Amino acid sequence: MNDDYLWDRTGEPDAEVQQLEDLLGSLRYQPRPLEIPPTMSVRRKRAFIPLAIAAAIALLMIGAGLWVRFANSNRRPVLQAERAPDSTAPARTAPPSNDQAEISATLTEPRDSFSGPRKANRGMVAAKSRRPIQPAEPVLTAEELAQKEQVIVALRLVSVKLNLAQRKAQGLPQINSIRNHKIG
Amino acid sequence: MIEAEATAEMLLMTGTFRSPQTIEEPIEQTIVRAVLEGEHDRFGRLYEMYAPLVHGVLLARVPRDEVDDLVQDIFLHALRKLHTLRNPMAFGPWIAMIARNRAMDFHRAARDMVEVEENTVVAKPANRTAHEVLDFIRQLPDTYRETLCLRFVEGMTGPEIAVRTGLTPASVRVNLHRGMKLLRAKMGVSGTAGNSPSPAGGGLG
Numbered sequence: 604m605n606d607d608y609l610w611d612r613t614g615e616p617d618a619e620v621q622q623l624e625d626l627l628g629s630l631r632y633q634p635r636p637l638e639i640p641p642t643m644s645v646r647r648k649r650a651f652i653p654l655a656i657a658a659a660i661a662l663l664m665i666g667a668g669l670w671v672r673f674a675n676s677n678r679r680p681v682l683q684a685e686r687a688p689d690s691t692a693p694a695r696t697a698p699p700s701n702d703q704a705e706i707s708a709t710l711t712e713p714r715d716s717f718s719g720p721r722k723a724n725r726g727m728v729a730a731k732s733r734r735p736i737q738p739a740e741p742v743l744t745a746e747e748l749a750q751k752e753q754v755i756v757a758l759r760l761v762s763v764k765l766n767l768a769q770r771k772a773q774g775l776p777q778i779n780s781i782r783n784h785k786i787g
Numbered sequence: 788m789i790e791a792e793a794t795a796e797m798l799l800m801t802g803t804f805r806s807p808q809t810i811e812e813p814i815e816q817t818i819v820r821a822v823l824e825g826e827h828d829r830f831g832r833l834y835e836m837y838a839p840l841v842h843g844v845l846l847a848r849v850p851r852d853e854v855d856d857l858v859q860d861i862f863l864h865a866l867r868k869l870h871t872l873r874n875p876m877a878f879g880p881w882i883a884m885i886a887r888n889r890a891m892d893f894h895r896a897a898r899d900m901v902e903v904e905e906n907t908v909v910a911k912p913a914n915r916t917a918h919e920v921l922d923f924i925r926q927l928p929d930t931y932r933e934t935l936c937l938r939f940v941e942g943m944t945g946p947e948i949a950v951r952t953g954l955t956p957a958s959v960r961v962n963l964h965r966g967m968k969l970l971r972a973k974m975g976v977s978g979t980a981g982n983s984p985s986p987a988g989g990g991l992g
Contacts (some may be wrong), residue, residue: 609938611943619971620939627939629917632842635855637834637862645827645866751901 794798819875834862837879840951841886843937847925848890851918857893869943880953915974916982923973924966931966 607614689708771778814832821829841861845854865882872881921940924932937948945963949956 606960606964609967610960612944622968623920623939624942626917627913627936628922628942630846630851630940632839632922634835634838634940637831637859639827639830639863639866641810643863643867643965645822645825645869697945 801978809827813876815878819878822869832865837842839880839941840883843941844933845890846881846940847936849893856890861889879951883952927966927969930962931969932960933960935966938963
């Protein structure tokens with residue numbers, strides 16, 4: 604059998620293939636007009652799908668941009684507040700910033716204000732690992748800070764006194780909690 | 788020397804890019820676009836171009852009496868659904884697929900219909916008619932019978948079949964070769980049963 608003739612009718616004609624062509628050619632398609640019903644309607648191609656996809660992508664990008672911006676605006680003040688203890692070293696040369704470092708240390712770790720100095724790095728690691736992101740508190744002046752300290756001390760005193768009164772009412776032995784808290 | 792050759796190649800490439808043949812839009816694309824714009828009459832051109840393909844695809848699968856009506860139905864269906872065709876250049880493969888699906892639907896709907904069995908054909912004398920040979924082709928696997936129908940009934944060449952159906956030329960060539968081999972074997976076997984002179988002749992003459 605001649606493969607070329609079977610493929611594209613080139614080369615030496617193959618008798619068997621020719622015979623099949625002649626025989627089956629009688630069944631060939633006989634052209635007939637296509638009768639399209641007059642009532643038939645053809646829908647036009649709509650371009651709304653690509654438009655919808657483009658709009659969705661644009662919305663996503665806008666949303667992502669807004670989210671990134673919002674997240675950054677929330678994160679930045681906290682980092683400032685937590686990094687402030689690192690600036691104690693240069694603060695020695697600049698006295699005004701020393702106050703700010705102390706303020707920020709008290710803002711981020713109020714418990715440590717009565718327990719003496721601690722390493723700044725340790726506090727920073729703990730703050731990063733444990734605490735959730737919070738908005739920054741306003742920076743206080745030295746006078747405001749002193750007032751705040753007084754309020755805190757007063758609150759602690761009240762707390763201790765209430766505790767003593769409660770123990771007294773319950774008939775429990777008294778504890779020298781004032782000494783424990785190192786107040787005064 | 789190498790530089791000169793490279794420059795020449797570049798110039799040749801530029802030449803081919805500028806040739807108007809590559810810029811020309813395929814006719815199917817033009818017609819499909821026009822029909823979708825509302826010129827329904829132009830669909831007739833697509834019908835003229837692709838009716839033999841649909842006829843051949845159907846003839847390989849459904850009874851001959853039904854083929855002509857089904858061809859019309861399929862083109863009307865295609866006209867209705869033309870807006871769903873994503874790539875107008877793939878009109879041929881698209882409508883061939885519609886024809887195959889319609890042929891399957893036809894068989895699902897008419898399962899009780901009695902088809903011509905191999906034995907009834909084989910019992911006839913050596914000189915085969917076109918219908919008998921067509922029935923042999925219909926007993927072959929789908930891919931072979933469709934390609935053979937398009938080649939022998941519709942008179943398309945292998946490259947034409949490849950372009951119209953969207954198959955690769957290599958696949959069409961393989962289908963033709965293997966289909967022909969299977970057909971010859973089938974006709975040779977049945978030819979012996981029907982007193983055909985030789986298997987090679989296939990009892991055609």
